[in-house]
Amino acid sequence: MHFGGIKAIEDLNLKVREGIIMSIIGPNGAGKTTIFNCLTGLARPTKGHIRFSDRDITSFASHAIARQGISRTFQNIRLFKEMSVLENVMVAQHASTRSGLLSAIIRLKKFQDEEREVRE
Numbered sequence: 732m733h734f735g736g737i738k739a740i741e742d743l744n745l746k747v748r749e750g751i752i753m754s755i756i757g758p759n760g761a762g763k764t765t766i767f768n769c770l771t772g773l774a775r776p777t778k779g780h781i782r783f784s785d786r787d788i789t790s791f792a793s794h795a796i797a798r799q800g801i802s803r804t805f806q807n808i809r810l811f812k813e814m815s816v817l818e819n820v821m822v823a824q825h826a827s828t829r830s831g832l833l834s835a836i837i838r839l840k841k842f843q844d845e846e847r848e849v850r851e
Contacts, residue, residue: 739765740776771803772796797823817850824849 739762747753755763768774769781772793781789783799791799802823804810810819828849830842 740769743779767803770796771801821846821849 743766745766755766757763765774769776772788772791772795776789779789780787783801786799788796788799788801804820804823811822814822828845830839830845834842
């Protein structure tokens with residue numbers, strides 16, 4: 732990934748196995764944010780491909796990538812200050828739930844089941 736003459740990412744090959752928690756660390760300007768921007772569709776790599784579950788998602792829009800199960804958060808401590816950390820993370824799960832606004836408002840069983848699953 733290049734920005735003008737600056738190489739942000741070069742020859743990155745990253746595999747993450749299901750159920751593994753990992754981190755990307757490095758100094759400012761090392762390309763960490765650029766990696767996440769590419770993985771989540773906010774930026775496109777200048778060459779190469781991004782694969783998820785044996786599928787090329789390089790050209791997917793960010794909302795389509797979120798539907799695949801890839802999401803991110805930003806460095807803000809809380810996006811919604813009146814909500815807990817868990818509730819802030821749950822907001823991002825809307826792309827993977829099937830219940831609509833009405834079922835959430837009247838708290839249908841389908842919504843409650845999905846909410847319980849997201850909390851776990």
